[in-house]
Amino acid sequence: MGVLFTKRCVLCGEMLPAAGTGRAMLCPTCASEIRQIYRCTEAIHIPGATDTVAALYYTGKVKYAMQRFKFQHKQHYADWFAAQMLPLLADRLDAWQPDLVTFMPIGWLRRRERGYNQAELLAKAIAEPLSLPCRATLRKRAFTPKQSTQKNAAARQKNAERALLPRENTEVRGKSIVLVDDIITTGATAAAAVNLLREMGATRVYVLAAARTSGK
Numbered sequence: 001m002g003v004l005f006t007k008r009c010v011l012c013g014e015m016l017p018a019a020g021t022g023r024a025m026l027c028p029t030c031a032s033e034i035r036q037i038y039r040c041t042e043a044i045h046i047p048g049a050t051d052t053v054a055a056l057y058y059t060g061k062v063k064y065a066m067q068r069f070k071f072q073h074k075q076h077y078a079d080w081f082a083a084q085m086l087p088l089l090a091d092r093l094d095a096w097q098p099d100l101v102t103f104m105p106i107g108w109l110r111r112r113e114r115g116y117n118q119a120e121l122l123a124k125a126i127a128e129p130l131s132l133p134c135r136a137t138l139r140k141r142a143f144t145p146k147q148s149t150q151k152n153a154a155a156r157q158k159n160a161e162r163a164l165l166p167r168e169n170t171e172v173r174g175k176s177i178v179l180v181d182d183i184i185t186t187g188a189t190a191a192a193a194v195n196l197l198r199e200m201g202a203t204r205v206y207v208l209a210a211a212r213t214s215g216k
């Protein structure tokens with residue numbers, strides 16, 4: 001399956017050389033652009049989170065790749081995005097001492113339409129090579145209004161908080177949790193999830209995102 005899917009560059013669609021191991025997922029041009037343009041280098045503040053990091057800026061080719069990952073059934077893109085995120089967590093294992101990796105939930109209707117939760121795919125791909133457990137801890141309330149329809153920051157925060165609920169039979173009490181998300185935009189959704197995990201008893205919550213919007 002991997003061989004079939006690694007023939008084209010994840011970011012630009014360019015055919016990759018047939019020779020080689022088949023593991024490369026970017027053409028040399030995009031690999032260079034990732035290093036030079038797309039790496040997220042700024043500090044991110046999510047209220048309630050002990051620390052927050054994102055791998056990439058949500059712009060240009062990264063934005064289009066993320067949209068294909070989320071909306072065009074490009075599930076295998078999870079491997080590439082997770083590979084961008086993995087070093088961030090690997091570098092912070094000693095500091096963060098995570099007990100559990102979890103992920104931002106999506107609504108069941110969207111999950112049914114899409115067939116997968118993109119944040120869950122990322123979380124699993126990141127947790128596995130580090131031998132960390134990965135479990136769902138939160139769920140999304142059905143029929144909550146979209147964040148993008150909210151008028152201001154206060155309305156977004158309130159809406160985001162209303163949208164999330166604890167999953168039954170999850171235990172985060174006393175734990176250090178890594179919350180995986182795909183994109184951080186305003187941070188309201190991530191903040192709501194962090195606050196809920198803290199209310200559920202998590203001692204520390206770290207946010208690890210694939211990308212964040214820039215210039216906001």
Ligand SMILES: [Zn+2]
Pocket residue numbers: 009010011012013014026027028029030031
């Ligand atoms: Zn490319």
